[in-house]
Amino acid sequence: MKIIACYSNKGGVGKTATSVNLAHALALSGKRTLLCDLDPQGASGFYYRVKPSKKLQHDAFFKDVDKFTKSIRGSDFELLDVLPANMTYRDFDIFLSRMKNSRSRLKKALKAVNNDYDVVLLDCPPNISTLSESVFKAADHIVVPVIPSTLSERTYEQLLTFFDEHKLGKKKLIPVFSMVQRAKKLHLETMERMHKRYKKTFLNAYVPFSTDVEKMGVHRAPVLDFARNRPAAKAYCAIWEELKQRI
Amino acid sequence: MNASFVYQVEAKTLNTGLTSQLGKKLGKYRLALDVPEHTADVQLYDCFDQTIQQSNRVLYRSNDQLTLISQNGLAITQPCDQPVNFVAKLAPGQVKTELADVSPLRALLAGTKGLQKSVQGKLLDGNAKTVARLSIQCWAASPDSNWHCFITFEPVRGYVKAQQAVLKALANNKALQPHQVLSPTLIFNALGYIPSGYDPKPTLHFKGKPNAITVASQIIHTYIDVARANEAGVIADYDTEFLHDYRVSLRKVRSVLSLFKGVYSAPQTISLKQAFSEHMNPTGQLRDLDVYLLEKDRFYSLLPASLHQGLDLMFTQFEKERAAHHHKLSKRFASQAYQQAMAALSAQFSANSNVIKPGPQAKHLAASYAQTLIWKRYQKVCKIARAIDAQTPDEQIHELRIDCKKLRYLMEFFAPLFAAKSIKALIKSLKVLQETLGLFNDYSVQQESLQAYLATHANKGTAQHIAIAQSVGALRSVLSHKQQQERDQVVAKFADFDNDTTRNEFRQLFKQQESS
Numbered sequence: 025m026k027i028i029a030c031y032s033n034k035g036g037v038g039k040t041a042t043s044v045n046l047a048h049a050l051a052l053s054g055k056r057t058l059l060c061d062l063d064p065q066g067a068s069g070f071y072y073r074v075k076p077s078k079k080l081q082h083d084a085f086f087k088d089v090d091k092f093t094k095s096i097r098g099s100d101f102e103l104l105d106v107l108p109a110n111m112t113y114r115d116f117d118i119f120l121s122r123m124k125n126s127r128s129r130l131k132k133a134l135k136a137v138n139n140d141y142d143v144v145l146l147d148c149p150p151n152i153s154t155l156s157e158s159v160f161k162a163a164d165h166i167v168v169p170v171i172p173s174t175l176s177e178r179t180y181e182q183l184l185t186f187f188d189e190h191k192l193g194k195k196k197l198i199p200v201f202s203m204v205q206r207a208k209k210l211h212l213e214t215m216e217r218m219h220k221r222y223k224k225t226f227l228n229a230y231v232p233f234s235t236d237v238e239k240m241g242v243h244r245a246p247v248l249d250f251a252r253n254r255p256a257a258k259a260y261c262a263i264w265e266e267l268k269q270r271i
Numbered sequence: 272m273n274a275s276f277v278y279q280v281e282a283k284t285l286n287t288g289l290t291s292q293l294g295k296k297l298g299k300y301r302l303a304l305d306v307p308e309h310t311a312d313v314q315l316y317d318c319f320d321q322t323i324q325q326s327n328r329v330l331y332r333s334n335d336q337l338t339l340i341s342q343n344g345l346a347i348t349q350p351c352d353q354p355v356n357f358v359a360k361l362a363p364g365q366v367k368t369e370l371a372d373v374s375p376l377r378a379l380l381a382g383t384k385g386l387q388k389s390v391q392g393k394l395l396d397g398n399a400k401t402v403a404r405l406s407i408q409c410w411a412a413s414p415d416s417n418w419h420c421f422i423t424f425e426p427v428r429g430y431v432k433a434q435q436a437v438l439k440a441l442a443n444n445k446a447l448q449p450h451q452v453l454s455p456t457l458i459f460n461a462l463g464y465i466p467s468g469y470d471p472k473p474t475l476h477f478k479g480k481p482n483a484i485t486v487a488s489q490i491i492h493t494y495i496d497v498a499r500a501n502e503a504g505v506i507a508d509y510d511t512e513f514l515h516d517y518r519v520s521l522r523k524v525r526s527v528l529s530l531f532k533g534v535y536s537a538p539q540t541i542s543l544k545q546a547f548s549e550h551m552n553p554t555g556q557l558r559d560l561d562v563y564l565l566e567k568d569r570f571y572s573l574l575p576a577s578l579h580q581g582l583d584l585m586f587t588q589f590e591k592e593r594a595a596h597h598h599k600l601s602k603r604f605a606s607q608a609y610q611q612a613m614a615a616l617s618a619q620f621s622a623n624s625n626v627i628k629p630g631p632q633a634k635h636l637a638a639s640y641a642q643t644l645i646w647k648r649y650q651k652v653c654k655i656a657r658a659i660d661a662q663t664p665d666e667q668i669h670e671l672r673i674d675c676k677k678l679r680y681l682m683e684f685f686a687p688l689f690a691a692k693s694i695k696a697l698i699k700s701l702k703v704l705q706e707t708l709g710l711f712n713d714y715s716v717q718q719e720s721l722q723a724y725l726a727t728h729a730n731k732g733t734a735q736h737i738a739i740a741q742s743v744g745a746l747r748s749v750l751s752h753k754q755q756q757e758r759d760q761v762v763a764k765f766a767d768f769d770n771d772t773t774r775n776e777f778r779q780l781f782k783q784q785e786s787s
């Protein structure tokens with residue numbers, strides 16, 4: 025089983041869009057997939073029409089592995105399950121930092137579904153904190169959506185620094201360009217520059233800016249479901265194809 | 272949590288009834304059915320002897336897919352874009368693997384036809400999220416007949432309440448009939464399947480304490496029917512087993528005539544034997560050629576490639592000859608004269624016929640008559656077999672084979688008169704011995720017939736003839752070696768057969784106590 029986190033230290037860059045669509049692409053390619061919504065906003069659960077789980081009490085969550093697995097919901101798509109966001113996750117970070125040995129507990133909880141899934145995808149909330157750190161440890165790979173703008177370039181640099189300072193394995197990081205607008209010169213230049221600078225770390229495939237992604241909120245389904253042959257849907261498949269080679 | 276339940280409902284149309292009936296009972300959930308526009312044609316397949324149906328499976332083709340449903344309702348599928356005939360000729364796949372038990376000699380024949388539709392049902396919650404699925408398999412015999420729909424519930428992980436709601440609605444619906452699994456029997460019923468009913472070895476039932484002539488006539492009557500059931504298949508040339516079964520059945524008839532001595536009057540016996548021989552003889556050459564052609568691959572494997580040229584020539588001739596013989600026999604079977612002759616023969620042996628002239632043993636009670644015959648034959652088998660050693664001429668081995676065969680026929684014919692379990696066990700142990708003897712004989716017959724073939728065919732003196740002669744010569748020496756190997760087995764196989772238990776069983780079942 026592989027754990028892939030979708031993370032960025034910046035908000036609104038397309039983490040949820042990437043997790044939701046990647047999860048669907050994975051399932052379509054035959055991988056048994058679990059999408060975990062770690063964001064208290066519950067956005068990825070929303071896209072899959074799965075209600076946030078009320079039952080999960082945060083202390084019970086990690087004590088009782090059985091409860092964790094029971095709160096998993098089957099999605100409308102074959103091979104794809106969703107672990108909905110916990111309404112009481114609001115204090116998720118604090119909760120985790122209070123817990124001693126949180127990393128191994130998180131890993132344990134994730135291992136409880138070891139036999140069930142080929143890939144567990146984590147849709148993370150956007151900040152560096154104890155939770156993120158434990159996610160960094162637990163994950164085998166961390167997909168980082170990056171909007172090709174000057175600001176994002178700096179944010180990504182910060183993430184690398186954080187990894188260095190905390191002696192985390194930078195090799196886990198797999199950055200991918202998100203919301204790319206080819207009509208914007210700035211986007212193209214930034215992409216070229218960053219490709220050069222971080223040789224071979226950025227995926228060649230990228231997520232284009234697309235109204236189909238925005239429409240996901242209307243359809244409440246991943247783009248591959250309602251706009252299968254459109255560029256965004258194809259992009260997510262291409263990203264998975266390339267990702268597969270790396271993991 | 273019982274997801275392994277199937278509910279059956281019969282309906283004229285698929286959509287309306289079910290949705291409204293079930294829909295009302297599902298509370299806050301909504302049932303959405305996805306009924307496909309098109310129905311798929313379904314074509315069932317089975318061998319003539321219904322191997323597949325007998326083992327409680329259904330094999331069908333639909334939309335270039337071949338599907339096998341097993342007893343527990345599990346379906347496996349493989350693509351199939353070629354005509355279906357022999358299992359060996361199917362493309363590799365799961366279905367082919369599962370059909371490994373079907374005789375390689377038997378063709379899969381197209382049988383009952385029907386229609387099929389797969390309806391997907393979804394249970395939706397307030398968010399239009401699927402919280403349970405219903406898979407509905409619908410079958411119909413024809414466009415005018417009712418659909419038989421089988422509803423299988425499939426839970427979606429994490430939606431326990433929805434699952435309970437559906438299961439309750441299904442269980443409480445009086446129109447739905449519950450089954451453990453969607454078994455082949457249910458599908459057969461839905462399609463109005465009528466089995467061919469062919470059984471190459473029908474179990475005979477004798478009434479009361481029959482006498483010898485009743486048993487003899489009943490056996491003969493039965494096997495004439497079995498033989499005739501194969502005529503159409505021979506004509507259509509589906510597979511070689513039709514002719515084989517035809518011949519085996521007539522051979523059984525003839526062996527009744529020769530083994531049941533004194534049951535029919537002597538002149539009657541002679542004329543009957545002759546009549547049946549007249550039907551048997553025209554089938555011999557076709558069967559011989561069938562056997563050659565079935566052995567084709569093996570013959571090639573027995574010889575080095577350098578000798579394959581002769582085989583190529585020979586088999587080309589065989590195929591041509593076979594076509595001619597098949598044509599001839601088909602014409603014969605289809606002819607009115609033949610049909611009438613067979614019908615007349617059969618009528619003579621029907622229960623209420625009395626045209627057959629009885630012999631002195633006719634009124635002998637069948638059971639004691641059988642004991643006498645079987646016990647005698649058994650003793651003869653033992654006598655020959657026990658005397659066999661390395662010096663015994665091959666003729667003796669042949670003799671043993673023939674006596675074993677006669678013993679087997681007698682035991683099978685009279686089996687209904689004896690305790691089923693004991694006689695079955697004895698037949699089984701006899702079979703093992705017969706297998707070795709059978710191979711011994713096959714190798715010997717093949718050598719002889721190859722020799723005969725060489726003598727009568729293949730344009731003597733030509734280059735062709737020389738090539739064929741070389742191949743046949745080599746083949747004969749390989750076959751002769753194999754024959755010797757089987758021969759060496761005979762003594763050991765007989766020793767296995769000739770154990771205390773078997774001997775006692777024979778004695779108890781068949782040796783008549785001398786009345787003092």
Ligand SMILES: Nc1ncnc2c1ncn2[C@@H]1O[C@H](COP(=O)(O)OP(=O)(O)OP(=O)(O)O)[C@@H](O)[C@H]1O
Pocket residue numbers: 032034035036037038039040041042063067148149150202203204231232233234235237238239
């Ligand atoms: N490729 C895209 N093209 C167009 N719009 C996009 C694309 N990706 C995401 N968006 C839109 O941008 C917004 C933010 O996207 P998303 O929720 O995926 O980002 P996020 O990183 O998960 O945000 P957060 O940090 O709040 O969790 C959403 O409204 C989404 O519809």
Ligand SMILES: [Mg+2]
Pocket residue numbers: 039040041063067147148149
């Ligand atoms: Mg998000």
